[in-house]
Amino acid sequence: MSDLAADGFQASPFFKELHDGLADNKIKQKAIAGVKAVIVITLKNKEGKDQSWILDLKNDGTVKKIDGSLPKSDVQLLLKDVDFVKLANGKANGQKLFMNGKLKVKGNMMKATAIESVFKQIDPRPKL
Incomplete structure (x- = not known):
């Protein structure tokens, strides 16, 4: 799913992981049941560019990159690319x-x- 990648954003691979994780129906159902929301994540990279992704954890359990205007969502998270990567890695x-x-x-x-629990479920790194 290369259309999830955004040049200059360290978080891009994480959205692909999220997408791949949600391809597992059991994880998808658990995520939808746990979050029940449409979430827009807007990141700002080092160059000052903004990029948004939408996580539909209310209806179909999908992740998409947004090009253009933001769709309606239950919640929007705005943060720097580097902070999102730390959050996604459990370092923040x-x-x-x-x-x-x-x-x-x-x-x-x-x-x-609620979204933090989804990140933990999908995390591909080995649990020690």
């Missing part, structure tokens, strides 16, 4: 990023917290 805590002003949330705050 969403609440801490939020408290430090590095993560902005528009919409349903509770839905925003």
Whole structure:
């Protein structure tokens, strides 16, 4: 799924992992049941460019890159590319990023917290 990649964004491979993880029907159903939301993630890279992806964890369990205007969503997360990568790798805590002003949330705050559990479920790295 190369259409998930965005030049200059370190998070691109993570969206592919998310996509591949959601291809597993069991994970997809669990993610939809746990989150029940459409989430837009907007990242800003080092060059100051913005790119958004949409995670539909309400209806069909898909991840898509957004080109153009943002669709309607339950929640939007706005953060830097590098901070998202840390969050996705479990090296940063969403609440801490939020408290430090590095993560902005528009919409349903509770839905925003639910997404961290999805990242943990899909994480392809070995659990020690």
